[in-house]
Amino acid sequence: MSLDIVIIGLSLSSSWGNGHATTYRALLRGLAEEGHRTLFLERDVPWYADNRDLPEPDFCRLALYHAVADLTGPWAERIRAADAVIIGSYVPEGREVIDAVAALRPRHLAFYDIDTPVTMSLLDEGQEEFLAARQVPLFDLYFSFSGGEVLDHLERVRGARAARALYCSVDPERYLPVPGAPEWDLGYLGTFSPDRQPTLEALLIEPARRMPDRRFVVAGPSYPAEIDWPANVARIEHLPPSDHAAFYSRQRFTLNVTRAAMRRMGWSPSVRLFEAAACATPVISDDWRGLGELLPDGEAICIAHGTEEVVEILGTMGEKARRAIGLAARRRVLAQHTGRARARELAAALRDLRAAAA
Structure with missing residues (x-):
């Protein structure tokens, strides 16, 4: 049965400085392929308005709103009529958005937390700009970017009615191997984050210093000017999603770096991890x-705990073993972590809600 879904999320139109857009794009394409109808409501903010790389998606309806009052005004009836309304994490004025939408009494209300461990840390610190602790029990379903023990924590400690893992996913038609010789030995794609930077230093910048004959690259915005980049580390300020597959394919290995809160809780694969794997680029990752x-160490990924391990991987792994790791990761991701697979999980959870209500 086809579903009519409204999603209020951080961004679909712009991938500038966030991983939410590509996550939503893969999921919503999957929902469209499964025959569902989706409206995505995005707050019109200047930093995304100047950097929209998908202003008119062909797999859903995208609409911009300007204030929380728009949701209870022009969009109120659409929200009430939907089979389910999903509010995402990090939505501007998220706490106010949740209260306003909940007051409309939609048929089913869910939360999609693409930043679960970070959200939990913020709640521990009393920071409730995007979600208040009192609001967690408001949702019929709490979809979490993280799985494992985090789901029990959400229900037992935070009071979620029902928590379900909804990992990020990848669009296999847009993330696939691109032919060509590798240009870099190791690369990284990600916006600057203070809590990721020490790991980036240990697993890419220091290996670059120790291997001056090798080439490295870091793509992403907001890195401070005072970072001392070695001469053999190339910098790309922003890389649109249309260039991601070619970027991954030009690396012998790519680096996955996890935020500290996500490492502590575990079971938190980033969208970049799945995207790189779909391109058959072998991933070197921090451990959690x-x-x-998801990806067995030594078979479908290389887990590194420090600089020496990265240097050893780059310096000693043969081409046959390198390719085998990349292809094994690609097979696993295409089997379990595509946007369409994730859309089926989402739709099944929402149908269960409908059945229980009926």
Whole structure:
């Protein structure tokens, strides 16, 4: 049965400085392929308005709103009529958005937390700009970017009615191997984050210093000017999603770096991890609980705990072994972590809600 879904999320139109856009794009394309109808409501903010790389998606309806009052005014009836309304994490004025939408009494209300461990840390610190602790029990379903023990924490400690893992996913038609010789030995794609920077230093910048004959690259905005980049580390300020597959394919290895809160909770694969794997680019990653369940170490990923391990991988792994790791990761991701697979999981959870209500 086809579903009519409204999603209020951080961004679909712009991938500038966020990983939400590509996550939503893969999921919403998958929903369209499964025959569902989706309206995505995005707050019109200047930093995304100047950097929209998908202003008119062909797989859903995208509409911009200017204030929380728009949701209870022009969009109120559409929200009430939908089979389900999903509010995403990091939505501007998220706490106010949740209260306003909940007051409209939609048929089913869900939350999609693409930043679950970070959200939990913010709540621990009393920071409730995007979600208040009192609001967690308001949702019929709490979809979490993180799985494993995090789901029990959400229900037992935070009071979620029902928590379900909804990992990020990848669009296999847009993330696939691109022919060509590798240009860099190791690369990284990600916006600057203070808590990721020490890991980036240890697993890419220091290896670059120790291997001056090798080439490295870091793509992403907001890195401070005072960072001392080695001469053999190329910098790309912003890379639109249309260039991601070619970027990954030009690396012998790509680096996955996880935010500190996500490492602590575990079971938090980033969208970049799935995207790189779909391109058959071997991934070197920091370690966290649950990673080996998704991509086994030494078979479909290389887990590194420090600079020396990265230097050893780059310096000693043969081409046959390198390719085998990349292809094994690609097979696993295409089997379990595409946007369409994730859309089926989402739709099944929403149908269960409808059945229970009926």
